[in-house]
Amino acid sequence: MRVAFSTDLHFDVNHLTASDYFQAQKDYLEQHNISVYVLGGDTFNDFQATVRYVDALQAFLGNTVQLYFLAGNHDMVKGVTYAELESFDHPAYLHHRVVSLPGTDCALVGNNGWYDYTLAPAGQGKTAEDYFRWKKAFWIDSAIDSPLSDMERMNRVLKQVQADLATVAAQRQRALFVTHFVPRQDFLIYAGDRPYWNMATALMGSSRLGGLLAASPVVDTVVFGHLHHRDAPLLAAGQVYLHTPLGYGLKRAWEWQSTDFMTEWRNTLMIREIPEK
Template identity: 25%
Template sequence: MKIGVLSDLHIDTNGKHLPENETYAILLSKQIKKQKIDLFLIAGDISSDYHESQAFLDELTALSKIKILFVPGNHDYWSRINGEKDTKKIYQFFKEQPESILEKPYIINDEWAVVGNSGWYDYGFADTNQYSTAEFQKMSLRAGTWQDKKFCDWGVSDQAVTQWMLEKIEEDLAKIGDRKVILMTHVVTHPKFVVTLPHKIYDYFNAFLGSSTYERLYENYPNIAYSIMGHVHFRKTVFVNQVQFICACLGGKKHWPTKSAKSELLNAMITFQLPGNTRN
């Protein structure tokens, strides 16, 4: 089975970089067919409105005619068009969609499964000696503001959301037996994917990239073979203790080495082959 991975499409802001009558769903479905991909994973941040993100998933599923799996990113929990701010309600919306793996792991076969959740941040990757929890809760430093402050409301602390999603992942890992796991989150789950400190900006903004508490998953579940993530808008693949970590972000144009959206989509996308006969 050939698996494709991508995150952080941000189709609302990146759409202006496409030719007329072209969409990211059309471009991506063409690549899926050309590369003969059997299963496609999207690690969040399709757009900044949950209705638009789901419409993209519907379109991509119809065009590609393969199984698409998805965990929402922080932007997908936004509702910039309709102004909704009940993030738990939006989580429930995504949970009910066919592409989502929120609280419903996807069994590939007797050997492999895909497990995941969005994940959240608990400020632990930042410089907690320099900044207090109260300062991180403001989500603002000098002229910069972390936009979840405007568009997300879980009704509990970020630390509580982080822990809750970790517990959901562990509940799902318990459901799949001893199968090998492709773990998918949106946020960063390993320190190799945050900005190295000290850094005059990310001493603070690393707070919102992920949580080191997710590292316990790799210690407690040695059957995790792949870990997919996004969020940080740079592309990186590393091996740590037999786990292949993949961050395959399209990101914004300012992060692109070329000016072509089509080229960057192709450059960002990562594929890998599961060993053996892994078709259902």
């Protein structure tokens, strides 16, 4: 079985009509024998738009490819509350779920994720309150409904992931774990001359999640996005980390390596080959 992942497609930010690419995406997925396709967040700046997109793409794909999705921070800024993110009932919504992959010994484990400032550079001398105030003043996440503190919200994520990995272990499976936010400091780039970005790194993810995943013997693969740079696969203690988000193709923020969405989509698609029983 072949499982594919995409993150950070940002259709609306990139001024793209998503349905224009349905046929080309379907053709590519079928030609490459992809059975499962997972969206790892930041599809639209509106959760309801992301859900409509998932429904429309799944209808177009038919039974050939099974689609799943998570919410990234951009999906969370509109059209959804925190309570709804935690309880949303949809067959393709992968948050806090374990989905066994038929005919294999593997399961998808998904969590939207969050952050706790543990990826901020050491020695920056900032408190949790400093990061929170900076977020509320300067970052898109200030629009996200969050009745919990960032630390409390991340604590809940960790409990969910721990429980889901325990389920995978009890089923004697291996986990393909997908989240939106960054789980390891290895992927962060710090810049002494960019204080704005160094503050933003506090909101990128959680090294505590990375520690939890690294300590789990059932984790085979970790897929994430959020950072808009692309990395080679990282092999760490037998686990594969994949991070090739698509990102922005805008004059003010050009992160693509071509001028064509489909080229970028193909080049950033992360594919794992899962042995069948």
